[in-house]
Amino acid sequence: MVGYSAKCRACNSPHREEIDARLLEGWSTRKVAAWLAEVYGEKISPAGLHRHRSAHLNVLEEAKERLESVRPKFEAAVEKTLDEIRTLDEIAALGLEVARSLTPLIKNPEARVSKARADVWAAALREAREAMRAKHEILEGKKVNVEGSFTGLGELFGLVLGEEASGEVEE
Ligand SMILES: [Zn+2]
Incomplete structure (x- = not known):
């Protein structure tokens, strides 16, 4: 399941879905950070995105489970x-x-x-x-x-x- 932390900037971003989608597609955290700054003017560091991906974004597991079930x-x-x-x-x-x-x-x-x-x-x-x-x-x-x-x-x-x-x- 997808996690959440009140302290995580990515979790609280209004663009979280888009951030997650890009991380899921395999974009590097650096690329996502650059995209976020360029398109929305929102600043989240690659390190912050990295923490978000590993701690709050269990999408890989989720996608795997979903795939296995169907x-x-x-x-x-x-x-x-x-x-x-x-x-x-x-x-x-x-x-x-x-x-x-x-x-x-x-x-x-x-x-x-x-x-x-x-x-x-x-x-x-x-x-x-x-x-x-x-x-x-x-x-x-x-x-x-x-x-x-x-x-x-x-x-x-x-x-x-x-x-x-x-x-x-x-x-
Ligand atoms: Zn997060």
Whole structure:
């Protein structure tokens, strides 16, 4: 916690917050003394600022404590976000892979493309695009519910794989 002494000039300065902020930023006591004299015409010696910093300004400890208290939450949030981004990358890659594998067929005017397959192609592209959009939203700090948005994807791939497995390839 931040200390105080009735005898300390820095503690009683009307500019204490600014003094503390500069000391916290790592300014030397000499530099703070010069700044204080120049900007406010207030005279506190470097030695006085030094005493103030070591006796009344426990900001380093305070900042450390604050950091320690938020760190686990912060790390968990970062980890979760990275997981989400990895998942979205995978979804986007899978969607594109599926769409690409079907593209020659879709673009071939000779091929009789089943409605189901055309739907899969469109849906795979849509899901890939959606995953990329969601990823950018996460990176921009917007919230996205990953699980909720992509529940249809499993079915989608099941359909593709099922179709391949049953040998109904139309080429
Ligand atoms: Zn002080």
